[in-house]
Amino acid sequence: MNILQLKESITAIAESNQSVSEKRQEICDYLKQEIDYYHWVGFYFKNGNAAELKLAEFAGEPTEHTVIPFGKGICGQVAISNENFVVPDVTAQDNYISCGFKVKSEIVIPIFVNGENVGQIDIDSHITNPFSEADELFLEFVCKKVAQLK
Structure with a gap:
């Protein structure tokens, strides 16, 4: 994983002339395509004033x-904790919502706008324990870019 190249590409997408939704979709597509153990990539955002998240682009x-x-689940826990959540093995989690039998691990990173947790990026992998600190730091970068989208 070439972090510098990935960051440059994410920055280019964020600065493109597309709509916010198109930029987020392109980020999802790009991450899934470029990182071989990112099998599902999506954004969930707070659903208005409701205490729930709603799926956006994926x-x-x-x-x-x-x-x-x-x-509820890893995403719902991050909505409350405001902290990154790396799950090396989903079978070891009591409060896990299964998205399919292929999913073995998950990473969820919150997106903050003006200090408020407005959503998150959620990534599932079909491999047990593929996520490293490098993934966590890179996805924090992605979330900062997403928080600034206009």
Whole structure:
């Protein structure tokens, strides 16, 4: 994984003349294509004033989990904790929402705008324990770029 090249590409997408939704979709598509163990990449955002997340753009197999209550699953826990959550093995998690039998691990990084957790990037992998600190730091960078999209 060439982090510098990935960051340059994410920055170029963020600065393109597309709509915010198109930029987020392109980021999902790009990450899924470029990082071989990112099998599903998606954005969830706070659903208005409701205590739930709503699926926005994603790349990968469709999911039935288009709305996730705060506290439920990994994404719902990040909505409350405001902290990164790396799950090396989803079978070891009690509060996990299965998105399919292929998913073995997950990483969720919150997106902050003016200090408020407005959403998150959610990545599933079909490999057990593929995510490193480098993934975490890179995805924090991606989330900062997404938070600045206009």
